[in-house]
Amino acid sequence: xxxxxxxxxxxxxxxxxxxxxxxxxxxxxxxxxxxxxxxxxxxxxxxxxxxxxxxxxxxxxxxxxxxxxxxxxxxxxxxxxxxxxxxxxxxxxxxxxxxxxxxxxxxxxxxxxxxxxxxxxxxxxxxxxxxxxxxxxxxxxxxxxxxxxxxxxxxxxxxxxxxxxxxxxxxxxxxxxxxxxxxxxxxxxxxxxxxxxxxxxxxxxxxxxxxxxxxxxxxxxxxxxxxxxxxxxxxxxxxxxxxxxxxxxxxxxxxxxxxxxxxxxxxxxxxxxxxxxxxxxxxxxxxxxxxxxxxxxxxxxxxxxxxxxxxxxxxxxxxxxxxxxxxxxxxxxxxxxxxxxxxxxx
Amino acid sequence: xxxxxxxxxxxxxxxxxxxxxxxxxxxxxxxxxxxxxxxxxxxxxxxxxxxxxxxxxxxxxxxxxxxxxxxxxxxxxxxxxxxxxxxxxxxxxxxxxxxxxxxxxxxxxxxxxxxxxxxxxxxxxxxxxxxxxxxxxxxxxxxxxxxxxxxxxxxxxxxxxxxxxxxxxxxxxxxxxxxxxxxxxxxxxxxxxxxxxxxxxxxxxxxxxxxxxxxxxxxxxxxxxxxxxxxxxxxxxxxxxxxxxxxxxxxxxxxxxxxxxxxxxxxxxxxxxxxxxxxxxxxxxxxxxxxxxxxxxxxxxxxxxxxxxxxxxxxxxxxxxxxxxxxxxxxxxxxxxxxxxxxxxx
DNA sequence: GACGTCGATGTGCACGTTCACATCGAAGGT
DNA sequence: ACCTTCGATGTGAACGTGCACATCGACGTC
Numbered sequence: 027x028x029x030x031x032x033x034x035x036x037x038x039x040x041x042x043x044x045x046x047x048x049x050x051x052x053x054x055x056x057x058x059x060x061x062x063x064x065x066x067x068x069x070x071x072x073x074x075x076x077x078x079x080x081x082x083x084x085x086x087x088x089x090x091x092x093x094x095x096x097x098x099x100x101x102x103x104x105x106x107x108x109x110x111x112x113x114x115x116x117x118x119x120x121x122x123x124x125x126x127x128x129x130x131x132x133x134x135x136x137x138x139x140x141x142x143x144x145x146x147x148x149x150x151x152x153x154x155x156x157x158x159x160x161x162x163x164x165x166x167x168x169x170x171x172x173x174x175x176x177x178x179x180x181x182x183x184x185x186x187x188x189x190x191x192x193x194x195x196x197x198x199x200x201x202x203x204x205x206x207x208x209x210x211x212x213x214x215x216x217x218x219x220x221x222x223x224x225x226x227x228x229x230x231x232x233x234x235x236x237x238x239x240x241x242x243x244x245x246x247x248x249x250x251x252x253x254x255x256x257x258x259x260x261x262x263x264x265x266x267x268x269x270x271x272x273x274x275x276x277x278x279x280x281x282x283x284x285x286x287x288x289x290x291x292x293x294x295x296x297x298x299x300x301x302x303x304x305x306x307x308x309x310x311x312x313x314x315x316x317x318x319x320x321x322x323x324x325x326x327x328x329x330x331x332x333x334x335x336x337x338x339x340x341x342x343x344x345x346x347x348x349x350x351x352x353x354x355x356x357x358x359x360x361x362x363x364x365x366x367x368x369x370x371x372x
Numbered sequence: 373x374x375x376x377x378x379x380x381x382x383x384x385x386x387x388x389x390x391x392x393x394x395x396x397x398x399x400x401x402x403x404x405x406x407x408x409x410x411x412x413x414x415x416x417x418x419x420x421x422x423x424x425x426x427x428x429x430x431x432x433x434x435x436x437x438x439x440x441x442x443x444x445x446x447x448x449x450x451x452x453x454x455x456x457x458x459x460x461x462x463x464x465x466x467x468x469x470x471x472x473x474x475x476x477x478x479x480x481x482x483x484x485x486x487x488x489x490x491x492x493x494x495x496x497x498x499x500x501x502x503x504x505x506x507x508x509x510x511x512x513x514x515x516x517x518x519x520x521x522x523x524x525x526x527x528x529x530x531x532x533x534x535x536x537x538x539x540x541x542x543x544x545x546x547x548x549x550x551x552x553x554x555x556x557x558x559x560x561x562x563x564x565x566x567x568x569x570x571x572x573x574x575x576x577x578x579x580x581x582x583x584x585x586x587x588x589x590x591x592x593x594x595x596x597x598x599x600x601x602x603x604x605x606x607x608x609x610x611x612x613x614x615x616x617x618x619x620x621x622x623x624x625x626x627x628x629x630x631x632x633x634x635x636x637x638x639x640x641x642x643x644x645x646x647x648x649x650x651x652x653x654x655x656x657x658x659x660x661x662x663x664x665x666x667x668x669x670x671x672x673x674x675x676x677x678x679x680x681x682x683x684x685x686x687x688x689x690x691x692x693x694x695x696x697x698x699x700x701x702x703x704x705x706x707x708x709x710x711x712x713x714x715x716x717x718x
Numbered sequence: 719g720a721c722g723t724c725g726a727t728g729t730g731c732a733c734g735t736t737c738a739c740a741t742c743g744a745a746g747g748t
Numbered sequence: 749a750c751c752t753t754c755g756a757t758g759t760g761a762a763c764g765t766g767c768a769c770a771t772c773g774a775c776g777t778c
Contacts, residue, residue, distance in 0.1 A: 719778105720777105720778095721776105721777085721778095722775105722776095722777085723774100723775085723776085723777100724773105724774090724775085724776105725772105725773095725774085725775100726771100726772090726773090726774105727770105727771080727772085727773105728769105728770080728771070728772095729768105729769085729770075729771090730767105730768095730769090730770100731766105731767090731768090731769105732765100732766090732767085732768105733764105733765090733766095733767105734763105735762100735763090736761105736762090736763090737760105737761085737762080737763105738759105738760095738761090738762100739758105739759085739760090739761105740757100740758080740759070740760100741756100741757080741758070741759090742755105742756090742757085742758095743754105743755095743756090743757105744753105744754090744755085744756105745752105745753085745754085745755095746751105746752085746753080746754105747750105747751090747752080747753100748749105748750090748751090748752105
């Protein structure tokens with residue numbers, strides 16, 4: 027339909043050049059903000075682009091510069107509140123810097139599933155990688171099959187082959203536990219996340235540290251799967267013994283399921299049992315009782331991950347990241363330990 | 373390090389060809405599963421690829437075929453449970469078909485924000501688009517600046533310029549409302565979503581339909597923003613009049629906030645007021661009381677959207693999609709209407 | 719006024735892949 | 749035994765862009 031682009035194909039810089047009566051190279055310079063272009067020429071070129079509805083061909087550009095302007099995100103449970111929020115923030119930040127984001131979800135936790143997702147990203151020729159799927163195994167796979175691009179982990183892994191944000195989960199968990207101890211609780215159970223998750227392991231560590239510092243007896247932690255359903259299930263199990271006065275759950279969903287089970291079992295939260303969660307998901311303050319939890323800024327994590335990665339990509343000095351320490355948010359699900367052990371009431 | 377790839381660049385098909393002692397074209401044929409290749413030759417080529425750690429260059433391929441193998445996702449609140457789940461499903465399904473997914477989040481609801489996100493995707497040369505940000509305005513922008521690629525909406529829009537999944541939100545909302553009516557409720561309030569959202573509007577319609585059918589008085593709906601915080605706020609407002617016995621909230625988060633406010637105000641759910649939500653988010657069954665809601669399969673929606681889009685891309689006959697009708701899930705937050713009006717109790 | 723400098727622009731090639739067409743030998747029909 | 753057909757492979761060009769280098773005129777310097 028447009029006489030200036032004879033073929034059916036999209037207009038190229040050469041078509042623009044012809045219309046603006048310059049060389050294709052001049053058009054290229056306009057595109058790349060080259061300094062020595064006469065304003066008049068630039069305007070003519072821009073006008074021609076407008077007329078032809080020209081759009082640069084990203085593939086051609088990527089081919090010649092061998093830069094894809096794409097960063098990969100390797101996620102495992104992008105459905106959960108935390109990861110979803112971080113991913114959204116990563117996308118926003120990346121777009122702001124002219125980058126594209128390609129996400130691959132790890133289907134199952136198997137090495138094959140991880141390798142598949144990674145392979146998908148590598149075929150895409152990503153320039154950098156953000157790992158937001160913090161199973162330990164993911165880093166083993168990454169170490170085994172080096173990706174060849176800089177990558178950043180959203181969790182501190184203790185490894186040195188990549189950068190990691192320092193969201194200090196350990197301290198967060200420690201504070202949550204400490205809060206319970208300060209309230210007089212002595213029998214505290216930890217409902218942990220899957221221990222092959224970096225985050226779950228860190229939260230467990232914080233819990234153990236606090237228990238150790240206070241020289242309390244250690245109840246064997248329960249290993250969960252992050253889901254509210256599991257929290258409910260774990261709560262039913264715990265009800266059979268009732269040898270505790272507080273539970274620290276590794277995330278809010280499990281905490282909510284837990285409270286559900288306790289209510290069903292006739293235990294009052296926080297009267298008989300205190301419960302602390304982790305994450306501060308948006309509904310946490312609206313459930314009953316409002317959940318005491320640890321707030322973590324997932325958006326900020328996502329933003330920082332991108333900043334860190336782009337810094338590294340552009341060869342700039344990698345800024346030292348200050349630790350993000352999650353904040354304890356005290357609400358209604360925690361109270362002073364009951365004077366008598368709840369088992370006495372049962 | 374590798375003597376076969378003299379330069380520092382990644383190996384190309386020509387490098388592979390040299391090593392396998394064939395022409396570059398033969399290598400290309402192996403890559404594209406061309407039928408007439410002698411098995412022996414194919415093996416030699418594959419071995420060479422393995423040795424060189426060859427990876428096809430996507431940019432070069434995209435350049436010559438003018439096919440990016442990328443589909444775009446235009447999302448607005450990718451953080452919410454529903455969209456996040458659908459996006460994850462879209463990515464999985466796309467990957468399964470060898471496609472890449474590029475997501476752009478709409479920063480704000482302004483036409484500029486929408487256009488920005490869209491422009492970002494267009495620069496990426498996407499082959500198709502899934503719209504999961506169902507504000508009415510998005511479709512206006514899309515109609516104004518035609519994208520030039522087929523696109524699919526996750527919500528029925530009633531427009532004919534694109535395909536849309538038929539998740540029958542209207543029927544879902546109608547059933548939720550009908551459920552309340554069946555329980556004897558006559559004074560039902562709708563806590564709606566933002567009316568520039570397709571989904572919110574459909575749920576509102578379902579609500580109005582049911583109220584109209586039963587010839588009940590219409591309480592003016594409250595327009596919310598999907599958040600639990602708003603639900604709480606709306607609940608506080610509603611408490612000032614108490615001229616209702618049931619609320620149908622347009623999503624679960626608002627329903628949960630609402631129940632929080634009612635509890636604070638001394639109203640019992642479901643004794644004094646029944647509450648119904650929409651979406652069946654994972655915690656819905658674990659809050660107190662367990663939330664009666666409408667289940668919607670977001671993963672399935674995502675999968676179908678991809679199937680629909682790819683069908684269209686490959687020029688195949690576009691299959692008629694059967695309607696997905698969301699399912700009412702009755703739990704503890706609804707009960708028979710109180711014999712006396714709650715206002716009398718206050 | 720000859721010469722170097724520099725701003726503004728043009729020319730040709732390279733990037734890695736696929737496509738259209740060419741080549742070559744073996745199998746098969748008459 | 750000759751021609752056709754087809755399987756297996758090779759050759760050269762093209763895709764749209766950016767880079768290195770060339771060109772050309774204007775300006776200032778000695």
